[in-house]
Amino acid sequence: AQSVTQLDSQVPVFEEAPVELRCNYSSSVSVYLFWYVQYPNQGLQLLLKYLSGSTLVESINGFEAEFNKSQTSFHLRKPSVHISDTAEYFCAVTGGTSYGKLTFGQGTILTVHP
Amino acid sequence: GAVVSQHPSRVICKSGTSVKIECRSLDFQATTMFWYRQFPKKSLMLMATSNEGSKATYEQGVEKDKFLINHASLTLSTLTVTSAHPEDSSFYICSASTGTGLNNEQFFGPGTRLTVL
Numbered sequence: 001a002q003s004v005t006q007l008d009s010q011v012p013v014f015e016e017a018p019v020e021l022r023c024n025y026s027s028s029v030s031v032y033l034f035w036y037v038q039y040p041n042q043g044l045q046l047l048l049k050y051l052s053g054s055t056l057v058e059s060i061n062g063f064e065a066e067f068n069k070s071q072t073s074f075h076l077r078k079p080s081v082h083i084s085d086t087a088e089y090f091c092a093v094t095g096g097t098s099y100g101k102l103t104f105g106q107g108t109i110l111t112v113h114p
Numbered sequence: 115g116a117v118v119s120q121h122p123s124r125v126i127c128k129s130g131t132s133v134k135i136e137c138r139s140l141d142f143q144a145t146t147m148f149w150y151r152q153f154p155k156k157s158l159m160l161m162a163t164s165n166e167g168s169k170a171t172y173e174q175g176v177e178k179d180k181f182l183i184n185h186a187s188l189t190l191s192t193l194t195v196t197s198a199h200p201e202d203s204s205f206y207i208c209s210a211s212t213g214t215g216l217n218n219e220q221f222f223g224p225g226t227r228l229t230v231l
Contacts, residue, residue, distance in 0.1 A: 004157070043118060043207070043223050043225065044222040090158070100146075100218075101163065102148075102220065103157075104157040106157045
């Protein structure tokens with residue numbers, strides 16, 4: 001079985017500041033990792049994913065996440081946030097016998113202040 | 115991108131009644147649909163996986179007779195909460211996919227808020 005922990009339930013930052021949203025996972029098998037974003041009144045949208053290959057993955061809107069197997073982490077970072085990045089972010093994992101099923105973290109609400 | 119809708123967006127019902135929630139893939143055929151439940155300040159919990167034309171596969175601890183899932187077409191799945199009680203109040207989210215492989219992205223609906231009085 002897998003589990004995902006997002007250590008921060010809320011992260012407030014000022015516009016143009018850097019941000020890191022933390023995600024740690026637990027699994028006894030190889031995993032595949034995802035970050036989803038949920039804007040108000042919308043469904044979850046895939047932000048980026050790690051399946052294999054380079055451990056650093058990027059999204060089209062400037063976010064990046066690095067898969068760190070030794071630390072069992074997949075933290076999400078952005079060097080300079082915008083007001084429009086305000087949303088809830090979910091880290092998720094799948095793998096092993098749970099292949100195809102997503103196990104989610106509790107979510108982190110990112111609030112970007114002007 | 116692929117769009118998934120849910121109806122209704124929120125529903126309030128009396129205890130003991132049944133409520134049906136619809137999940138539709140608007141611009142693609144979804145062979146697989148997933149139903150999740152989200153409690154306040156908690157993560158999404160997978161309830162069941164349904165493949166078109168087959169019986170749903172429920173996660174451990176989810177009562178299949180209480181949460182009836184039907185996936186009769188490639189664009190529609192329904193979740194019926196039977197004999198609802200206040201503890202069933204929650205946010206229900208569906209997702210739709212063209213399969214269960216890693217390259218079959220899940221597209222999520224906006225969710226349905228159920229309140230049982």
